Amino acid sequence: MAKIKKIAKNKQNIKVIVMGPPVSGKGTQARLLAETLDIPHVSVGQLLHEIARDKKHPLAEEVAKYVNAGKMIPDEDLVNSLIRQRVRQDDCQDGYILDGYPRSIGQAKFLAENLSFNYVYLINVSDEIIIERVVGRRVCPKGHSWHLKYLPTRRAGICDICGGKLFQRKDDTKKIVQDRLKIYHEEMDKIISFYRRQGLLVKINGDQHVEEVFRDTVKVVVDDLLKK
Ligand SMILES: [Zn+2]
Known part of the structure; x- marks a missing residue:
């Protein structure tokens, strides 16, 4: 692992988006990849929570309204600019792993116009699983x-x-998951095609165990780094 960090540091600027459906384990994969490459894991959910709690942040109140209610922020421009601010900070200069964003085709286009990425990982898990x-x-x-x-x-x-x-959480029903998946597919399928057309999409089989998913994920980056 130390070797991977060293290789990664020498090449610099590894910018990755990690996407995936609910319970795909994408957050875990993003964190593991960030630790391995020694670059920040920018989780947009976490970032918004931090802003909401930050009394000095000028947008704290605005962001808190939605975050505390568990809702998405409807103003895409606002989220876009918060993320752009975050990835322009010093710790992101060698690269970063972005997780939980984009969530709409509009956000994906905004990213494409403002920032460049090396990979867009899709942790692919079938709806049945x-x-x-x-x-x-x-x-x-x-x-x-x-899990039973x-x-x-x-x-x-x-x-x-x-x-x-x-006990079983009351949201953990087939009906509620199917509804969430429907919303996910409506927007994400468009984003996935967008990245496929750009040649950035890397599909990872997310039906496997966490360790196997990670092995496949990190292999793509390391193979590329070794080629350079
Ligand atoms: Zn317990």
Whole structure:
């Protein structure tokens, strides 16, 4: 890993977008990739939360209205400029991993006009598997998360970590996931075609385990770096 960091540092400017459907594990992949390449992980969700809490930020109040209600900010220009500000900071000069953005074709075009990227990773997971992951999820009152099939507890219905009783979150139903997927596909399929036409799209099989997804993800960057 130290070697990868060194190679990456010498080449500089690795700018990556990581995309994927809900529960694809894209946030985890973005974080792992950022750690490996030693560049910042810019999670847009997290960035907006930080701004909302930052009393000195001139837009804190405006951003907090939406973030605290769990809503998307309707003003695309506002989000665009916040992200542009973030990636122009010093720590992003050697590159960065952008996660949770773009969410619309308008945002994708804005990015294309203002910033350049080396890769757009799509952590690809089939709708069937997403539904299975969500519907089989069980949590305890302390928030430890399990899965009936993929991560079962030793005793059915009891959390291995704290002994709490497991339950299913009320949003973890087939209907709600299907609705979320429908919204995701409406916008993301257009964004995916946009990046495919630009030759930036790298599809990763996200049906695998976290470690295997990461191995495939990092391999693309490392192979390219070694070629240079
Ligand atoms: Zn627990």
